[in-house]
Amino acid sequence: MTPPIASRTHPTVLPWAAAAGTMLLWASSFVVIRGAADVFAPGSMALLRMAAASCVLVVWGVVVRPVWPRTPRAWALIACWGVAWFALYTITLNAAEHHVDAATASIIYLGVFPTAIAFTFWGFAIRHLPAGPLSSSSLIVPAIVVVMAWLILGETPPPLAALGSVLCLTDAGQAIFRPRRRASAAA
Numbered sequence: 001m002t003p004p005i006a007s008r009t010h011p012t013v014l015p016w017a018a019a020a021g022t023m024l025l026w027a028s029s030f031v032v033i034r035g036a037a038d039v040f041a042p043g044s045m046a047l048l049r050m051a052a053a054s055c056v057l058v059v060w061g062v063v064v065r066p067v068w069p070r071t072p073r074a075w076a077l078i079a080c081w082g083v084a085w086f087a088l089y090t091i092t093l094n095a096a097e098h099h100v101d102a103a104t105a106s107i108i109y110l111g112v113f114p115t116a117i118a119f120t121f122w123g124f125a126i127r128h129l130p131a132g133p134l135s136s137s138s139l140i141v142p143a144i145v146v147v148m149a150w151l152i153l154g155e156t157p158p159p160l161a162a163l164g165s166v167l168c169l170t171d172a173g174q175a176i177f178r179p180r181r182r183a184s185a186a187a
Helices: 013-036 042-065 074-095 102-107 110-129 131-137 140-153 159-175
Strands: none
Touching: 013 102, 013 110, 013 131, 013 140, 042 074, 042 110, 074 159, 110 131, 131 159, 140 159
């Protein structure tokens, strides 16, 4: 029997690859939303994004067959979080993209790829990596958005956006790559 992929590779390679995929997918969503802002109203775009994500997640649920919550309280919390995140946040982000450039909208904090797949990647990464460095890696998203918006939409980054990107990358790099002190060294 062939061992699972995760056991055949370095234990942190796949989680960090998943985290990098998440960052790229989240960043691309800001650029796509900005590019489509003239075509779709914020509510329509949110509905389309969430419908596409829901289709992917339903298929994923059928194939993977995860353990589902068993209590009404758990389902109520999931429903509240879903409405708050996927409805309110998504509509607010889509509306913001009508008025600001993609890089600025990415600082506001996110279909298919930036929502369903990116969050699946993130879930995988958070199970295998320390929460602190992984969470800090999300600081990379605004910098990726600045570059993607510049290349794809022709939005020249304002000087403060460029400076902010450098600061985000510097902080993320320090959080991710800074050596950890051992408990014995700290004592």
